[in-house]
Amino acid sequence: MVVVSKYIVPRxxxxxxxxxxxxxxxASLKEDVLLMNHERIHLRQQLELLIFPFFVFYVLEFIWRxxxxxxxxxxxxNISFEREAYTNEKDLNYMESRSFWGFVGYL
Known part of the structure; x- marks a missing residue:
């Protein structure tokens, strides 16, 4: 579900x-196909890691980087989750071909 809020999205x-x-x-960003694909990749990553551990790993990797x-x-x-999303955001079929835990290749 897409929600528009300038207060939740970091500056x-x-x-x-x-x-x-x-x-x-x-609201106009709903039409940005690449951005929406990028964010869908993150949603899949979060789901694969059962949501909470995703954020723990994300923060720990940010600190490390x-x-x-x-x-x-x-x-x-250079966070592995971001590298996967940025690398594949232009491939609109990526989600169909992505392997489970696809971000591991970006570690």
Whole structure:
């Protein structure tokens, strides 16, 4: 389910997936096919890791990457979950061909 709320989406981002919702900063972003595909990939990742562990791993990997790169932006871009989503957001058939725990290949 897609919800539009500029208050839930962190500043500097256009959308965020928090299972089972996708929160978008602006209603017009519902039409952005690549963004919606990106967020669907995150929803699948969250479901595969039973939701809560996804966020634990996400935060831990962000901390690790921050210590590695000393940059919030580079840390975010190098989280395995984000690398999978950014790499495959243009492939609109990716969700059909994606293997279970597909993000593991991006670790």
């Amino acid at each position: 500097g981002f256009t959308g965020i997936a928090l299972f089972p919702f996708v929160f978008l900063r602006h 921050f210590l590695q790169y000393r940059s919030c932006y580079l840390a975010y871009k």
